[in-house]
Amino acid sequence: MADGGAPGIANAFSDVDRSDRTAELLAMMEEMDANPAIQRLGAWAFERLAISPGESVLDAGCGLGFDTVRLARLTGPTGRVLGIDFSEAMLSSARERQPADVTNIELRFGDVTALDLPDASVDVIHCERMLQHLEDPRIAVAELARVLKPGGRIALLDTDWETATSSAGSDEIVARMTPFTAGIARSRRVGRIVPVLLHDTGLEVIGVEPAAVAPGPTIINGFAFDQMPTFASLAGTATEDEAREWVAEIRRQFAGGYLAQFVTMIGAVARKPA
Numbered sequence: 001m002a003d004g005g006a007p008g009i010a011n012a013f014s015d016v017d018r019s020d021r022t023a024e025l026l027a028m029m030e031e032m033d034a035n036p037a038i039q040r041l042g043a044w045a046f047e048r049l050a051i052s053p054g055e056s057v058l059d060a061g062c063g064l065g066f067d068t069v070r071l072a073r074l075t076g077p078t079g080r081v082l083g084i085d086f087s088e089a090m091l092s093s094a095r096e097r098q099p100a101d102v103t104n105i106e107l108r109f110g111d112v113t114a115l116d117l118p119d120a121s122v123d124v125i126h127c128e129r130m131l132q133h134l135e136d137p138r139i140a141v142a143e144l145a146r147v148l149k150p151g152g153r154i155a156l157l158d159t160d161w162e163t164a165t166s167s168a169g170s171d172e173i174v175a176r177m178t179p180f181t182a183g184i185a186r187s188r189r190v191g192r193i194v195p196v197l198l199h200d201t202g203l204e205v206i207g208v209e210p211a212a213v214a215p216g217p218t219i220i221n222g223f224a225f226d227q228m229p230t231f232a233s234l235a236g237t238a239t240e241d242e243a244r245e246w247v248a249e250i251r252r253q254f255a256g257g258y259l260a261q262f263v264t265m266i267g268a269v270a271r272k273p274a
């Protein structure tokens, strides 16, 4: 089901510990967590999940644990949150960041496509910007549905990189370069189908919500944009010079405060039939 992403850095978030960009990936995640559009979409998902004190929660692909902590506060001291991630670097940074007053979190190394959890054992699942890094997100969604209790709720939030737009350059170069804005994603269109993935797994979708996300300075000035011209020229989509000029124009507009560059994230929340 993998639908693209550029070679070379395509597996950066799929296997963070083997990437030579770990520090940059962590900085990108901090920037994304502070992004206002992502925060609004996250708040929408938390509201729909309607977590009650004492519930058990799984944060699948928890990364630096920003949402893991928010989920822990919602379920409270009588509840429990398990954060699972495929990167020891992420988990150790998440452990360091954990506030002292939050004691109901367990952070564990694991693969979301093969969870070491019993069937029907979790009340609530949160999974944000993780599916795009998998070869076949359907395997992960089936696993998440398996461990969800009847009556449990799940939120998937992910990106549709195909929707990337930019005020920089001509319409034509924007259309040609769009596939390369997802250099770090293996399944770059998964955002648009998150509700369908939930529905096809037998879950009842109770809400779908979009968000237009603008990249911040760490991302715009970082390696993902640096490498786009090389990937575009390797794919024969644009010459290296054309692509380089496009990235330079994005950076000029951003520095001048008049860039409009967005990609759509989609959130979907579902309930497992009781």
Ligand SMILES: C[S@@+](CC[C@H](N)C(=O)[O-])C[C@H]1O[C@@H](n2cnc3c(N)ncnc32)[C@H](O)[C@@H]1O
Pocket: 013, 014, 015, 016, 029, 033, 060, 061, 062, 063, 064, 065, 066, 067, 084, 085, 086, 087, 090, 110, 111, 112, 113, 127, 128, 129, 130, 133, 134
């Ligand atoms: C872009 S980060 C998002 C992290 C977090 N959910 C957030 O919203 O800040 C993607 C995370 O998915 C993790 N990941 C990738 N493949 C995974 C897998 N198969 N199982 C578990 N985690 C995985 C990565 O290590 C990374 O921490």
